[in-house]
Amino acid sequence: MKSSLIDKTSGWRGSRDVWVQAAYEALIESGIDSVKVMPLADRLGLSRTSFYGHFSSRQDLLDAxxxxxxxxxxxxxxxxxxxxxxxxxxxxxxxxxxxxxxxxxxxxxxxxxxxxxxxxxxxxxxxxxxxxxxxxxxxxxxxxxxxxxxxxxxxxxxxxxxxxxxxxxxxxxxxxxxxxxxxxxxxxxxxxxxxxxxxxxxxxxxxxxxxxx
Known part of the structure; x- marks a missing residue:
């Protein structure tokens, strides 16, 4: 399920807040095991590379x-x-x-x-x-x-x-x-x-x- 908060334009690479919101939604829906980079990227319709433009690692996202x-x-x-x-x-x-x-x-x-x-x-x-x-x-x-x-x-x-x-x-x-x-x-x-x-x-x-x- 893609996040309802996204209003994308061509070339959009997301933002730190959007990734945190997607992680938050996954956490409260399915628990910490669902907070992983690729499932979140699919949820957002973004690439794995775009994640690393905002976070150094999955742990960085968990710390957020x-x-x-x-x-x-x-x-x-x-x-x-x-x-x-x-x-x-x-x-x-x-x-x-x-x-x-x-x-x-x-x-x-x-x-x-x-x-x-x-x-x-x-x-x-x-x-x-x-x-x-x-x-x-x-x-x-x-x-x-x-x-x-x-x-x-x-x-x-x-x-x-x-x-x-x-x-x-x-x-x-x-x-x-x-x-x-x-x-x-x-x-x-x-x-x-x-x-x-x-x-x-x-x-x-x-x-x-x-x-x-």
């Missing part, structure tokens, strides 16, 4: 996928923990935005990378580091709202491990309808923080995630 995952999922999560919120419940709802916005946190990419890490020791170490960075950012968020360190750590791990469990079970974001997830989120926020979500906070959260007609 890892960077994409680190930037989108870890980078955006850390940033979201630092965003303004008046209450801890509002801060947790800010985190929940990530689970509903694939351009901010890509659950399919997260699932694929975690599967890939089972066969790549270097990536497994990077995944462990990412997990630690994400949990520490969530812990700092809870600490900022007055939770003692031990409780902040447990709450951070609970928030994070719950979401990773959703992703691992394919019950998250692109894997589940939006409405039932939204309906549960104030209850999750209360469990995670020990405080109820106000009607105004939840109304603002729902306004950011309208149900498609």
């Amino acid at each position: 996928l890892i960077t994409l995952w680190q930037t989108k999922n870890t980078g955006n999560l850390v940033k979201r923990t630092e965003d303004y919120a008046e209450t801890v419940t509002e801060a947790v709802l800010n985190i929940f935005d990530l689970w509903l916005l694939p351009d901010q946190f890509d659950s399919r990419l997260e699932f694929a990378v975690r599967n890939w890490a089972h066969t790549d020791p270097k990536l497994a170490r990077l995944l462990d580091e990412a997990d630690q960075i994400r949990v520490e950012a969530l812990e700092a968020m809870f600490t900022r709202f007055g939770h003692e360190q031990a409780f902040a750590n447990v709450r951070a791990n609970t928030v994070y491990q719950t979401q990773i469990g959703y992703i691992s079970m394919k019950k998250d974001g692109p894997f589940e309808p939006l409405e039932p997830r939204l309906a549960r989120m104030p209850f999750y926020a209360e469990i995670f923080t020990g405080q109820p979500v106000s009607d105004a906070e939840f109304a603002r959260f729902r306004a950011r995630h309208p149900i498609p007609e």
Whole structure:
């Protein structure tokens, strides 16, 4: 299947971003074994030579996928923990935005990378580091709202491990309808923080995630 993102002209040799996008699509559709130069070239309707005009090796392309995952999922999560919120419940709802916005946190990419890490020791170490960075950012968020360190750590791990469990079970974001997830989120926020979500906070959260007609 050729990528739907391509609008080629005569002599077009592709771009680094196009190759990364094709690799991303192959990864989330079929796993890391499908991310190989010739199948991607066929997918794009390009030559093997054009690949080496943008990458030094297949590993170079794989490293670009890892960077994409680190930037989108870890980078955006850390940033979201630092965003303004008046209450801890509002801060947790800010985190929940990530689970509903694939351009901010890509659950399919997260699932694929975690599967890939089972066969790549270097990536497994990077995944462990990412997990630690994400949990520490969530812990700092809870600490900022007055939770003692031990409780902040447990709450951070609970928030994070719950979401990773959703992703691992394919019950998250692109894997589940939006409405039932939204309906549960104030209850999750209360469990995670020990405080109820106000009607105004939840109304603002729902306004950011309208149900498609």
